[in-house]
Amino acid sequence: MSNLIRVKDLYKTYVDATSDDITTQVEVLKGVDVEVRQGEVLAILGKSGVGKSTLLHLIGGLDRPTSGSVFFEDRNIHAYNDRQLDRFRNLEIGFIFQFHHLLPEFTALENIAIGGLIAKKNVSETYGSAGEILDYVDLADRSNHYPSELSGGERQRIAIGRALINQPKVILADEPTGNLDRKTSDDILDLLWDLNGRLNRTLILVTHDHGLAQRADRMVHIVDGKIANQNQIVEA
DSSP, X not given: OOEEEEEEEEEEEXXXXXXXXXXXXXXXXXXXXXXXXXXXXXXXXXXXXXXXXXXXXXXXXXXXXXXXXXXXXXXXXXXSOHHXXXXXXXXXXXXXXXXOOOOTTSOHHHHHHHHHHHTTOOHHHHHHHHHHHHHXXXXXXXXXXXXXXXXXXXXXXXXXXXXXXXXXXXXXEESTTTTSOHHHHHHHHHXXXXXXXXXXXXXXXXXXXXXXXXXXXXXXXXXXXXXXXXXXXXXX
């Protein structure tokens, strides 16, 4: 497998302002280097607050680094202007978060279709694709239901469907089962692994769960904003 993503010497520092007008710098990532191969499942493992989600957001173009680079197919995405970065996120990356972030006023079908409509794809074809995705995530009979009418697991399946609408090369999943019971979590994880195996989507998964990370092809362990280990689990 060839490298699809290459993270090089990535730093991210946030400025924290106090009530006394005193600012402090919080270093979250401190020189991270990671390569992600086409078609693999990579688990980013570590305790809460070590920079896992920050790394995922930088890979997906949701935030910009303080320094360093993220190369996607040999193009530095953080050299893009804001409009180019928006288009990159919309077309190349599918995001799945711990909280589903569905739009409450939209039906399941509409929530899945929205990304295609934002990309200005043909409306009829986009809704047709959204219907096929609903069938894929086994929720065809929930097409016209609103998020408030769905269970937690069903909402997360819709969120997965939304991530697929533009056929992205990469799925970024940030603790996607963190709010679900064990049985529902297992079902969601099976679906994510099916995306990787059957649809050949590269999957990058943030987790603090060692058992989940062991299912991945490869693991990256982050401690205090740095890569402590790759390819095997390090006990926290």
